[in-house]
Amino acid sequence: MEANKNLKIIDKPFTFIKQSIGIKKGSIEVTKFLNNFILKIISEGTIERLLKKHKLENKLSIPKNY
Secondary structure, eight states: OTTHHHHHHOSOOOOOOOOOOOOTTTTTTHHHHHHHHHHHHHTTTTHHHHHHHTTOTSSSSOOOOO
């Protein structure tokens, strides 16, 4: 950014990115594992720490209802 004065960081998000993971249909154990893993890293604060570490806490958000 410092090298190119024509670029800037947008303060408010203008789009939202939804992430996805593809798994084989009917993989109940894999689905449970992934859901539990995602809930764990959100509830333990891992995602929040990573967003802060990479200075993205105001650019990306964590679901509130998990």
